[in-house]
Amino acid sequence: MMKRLTDHLIIISFDCLSALDYPILKDMPHFQTILNNGAYVENVKTIYPSVTYPCHATIVTGNYPHRHGVINNTLLQPGMVSPDWNWFRNCIRGTTLYDEVKKANMSTAALLWPVTGKANIDYNMPEIFANRPWHNQIVVSLMNGTPRYQLELNQRYGHIRRGLNQPELDDFVLESTVHTIKTKKPNLLMVHFTDLDTQRHFHGFSSEEAMAAIHRHNHRLGKIIEALKESGIYENSTVVALGDHSALDENKAVNLNVLFRKQNLLSTNSKGKIINWKAYCKSCDGSAYIYIKDAHDSATLNEVKELLETLINDPHSGIEGFLTGEQAAEKGADGTCAFMIEAARGYYFLEDFEGEYIKPVTKEDAAADKKYTLACHGYSPEKENYGTILMASGKGIRPITLPSIRLIDEGPTFARLLGVSLGNTDGRVIEELLAF
Structure with a gap:
């Protein structure tokens, strides 16, 4: 096994965070904490089609959709009003970041990370929803993730949720993430927030609602950093904040x-x-x-x-x-x-x-x-002003600004931080970001 560059890798996916958001992010205190002390990539080239589930499968595999197998959010079910989604780990071909970390005897946690249903993750609250009238949301989540872990989170913080509505869903996910950091201290934690994506879909890219969601994300990032400090693991942790795609x-x-x-x-x-x-x-x-x-x-x-x-x-x-x-x-x-x-x-x-x-x-x-x-989103990554963003700070990260990387490069780079490898991938390890 390669030398580990960090003990705890916290990957925070702010769904639909765009390269165009940088002028706002750079003036927000918690995003500043990362930007002032770490690495910033001005433009991350997403994948085609640039939708959430293929993007998140790419982030954990380092491969393009046609190779990892998650080629769309939903399945081809012509005429079905609400098609099923690529919810399950077995939709991904090949290995993933969390598989390799687990094989190396490190602990893993995932909160609402796409395509993790029934995954071999120690503490897993997968993103999956009740897609049929006879389904119950809590039961569907429990059956496809870690039951006891999810039950505890629902008992503690379930009152915050209002079904799948935002911003309450992300507020619930935040409290669950903070609790997981404090009580489990996982070596790899992946969390997916969708508040911004939701607001952009229904109100527009630069709407007041979208801007308010970015402010809420700043608060969420701050609470996660605070939890790492309270847990005594901040000095040995790496915090990554990223987007998966932009929107038009x-x-x-x-x-x-x-x-x-x-x-x-x-x-x-x-x-x-x-x-x-x-x-x-x-x-x-x-x-x-x-x-x-x-x-x-x-x-x-x-x-x-x-x-x-x-x-x-x-x-x-x-x-x-x-x-x-x-x-x-x-x-x-x-x-x-x-x-x-x-x-x-x-x-x-x-x-x-x-x-x-x-x-x-x-x-x-x-x-x-x-x-x-x-x-x-879903558009070609060649579209103008359509890049996403990545920033990282903490252990194993070199303070540097890079003009561009590709979404496929993120997984191999994250694997290297934890001393594991994703094997032969479409993407490469961005060594310029890493402090060996």
């Missing part, structure tokens, strides 16, 4: 399945349920996969390609461009798709197959129906 404002939803239905590429029954499909547009918000049910159906493939070529020449189609499955794989996305499409600025994709091809989205829509949003 949009006000129009593109429903390509509406056109597929008109061309009889998918069909529905009298109740409006999909009963058969030849082609299906699977949303990743700012991008989408197009799947052909029968891989040998060249007629459907050609029909879809002709439609896409027509649409990208129409400035009002909402589609900026498309890739073949092979080209999508070269960018790290799912190579089993027939095509991958990218939304133009101001647009995003939904999976509706009834109604209008393009639906204007208003604030009222976003407030009334969780399907509609005013900002989202």
Whole structure:
């Protein structure tokens, strides 16, 4: 085993924290604590599609989605109103940071970290929600994480929660994190906060609500640092604050399945349920996969390609461009798709197959129906002003500012801090950040 550079690695994911947030973060006292004493990466290039579950699987594996297997947030279940998510550890191919840390006889904890259901983590409260009417939220969480640990957290702090509503959910996660640091002192702790992401989705990128969430995150970071100090492990700890993707404002939803239905590429029954499909547009918000049910159906493939070529020449189609499955794989996305499409600025994709091809989205829509949003992600990492951010301080970190790294580089670098390896990864160890 390699020499460990730290005893405790605390990875805090502030979902949807953007490189553009730096001017605000640098003036906040707790973010300043990290920035003034540690390393700062000005721009972290995310992955494609830049949605939360693939991003978090990339952070812990150092690999692109087509390699680790989590190619979208949700599964391909055409027509299902609320598809299932990639909740479980077995959705990830290959090893992870927490697997390798556990193998090295160190302790692990994860709080609402995506794709950790049923993972081999000592103290695990996975991100998973009751997705069917007969499911109970607490039971679903208990069954897929560490039961006794979660029961204690629910007994102590459950009163803070209001279901999945923000900011109360993150406030509950914060108290649970502080308690875990003080009572378990894990060698690796990974925590995922979604307050900012939620506010940006429903109120817009630069909304007052989003700015208020960043202020709350500053407070949360401060409480975590304070807990490390109270536990007596601060001097031997490394604190990392990072984002997984940025977001872009949009006000129009593109429903390509509406056109597929008109061309009889998918069909529905009298109740409006999909009963058969030849082609299906699977949303990743700012991008989408197009799947052909029968891989040998060249007629459907050609029909879809002709439609896409027509649409990208129409400035009002909402589609900026498309890739073949092979080209999508070269960018790290799912190579089993027939095509991958990218939304133009101001647009995003939904999976509706009834109604209008393009639906204007208003604030009222976003407030009334969780399907509609005013900002989202999933776009290509090549999009302008779309980078995320990383900052780290403490043991094993060199005070340095780097212009850029890639999201795939984070996992190998975190593994090196704890003296383990993720093996042959798409990303590399950013040795410039590390104090050996």
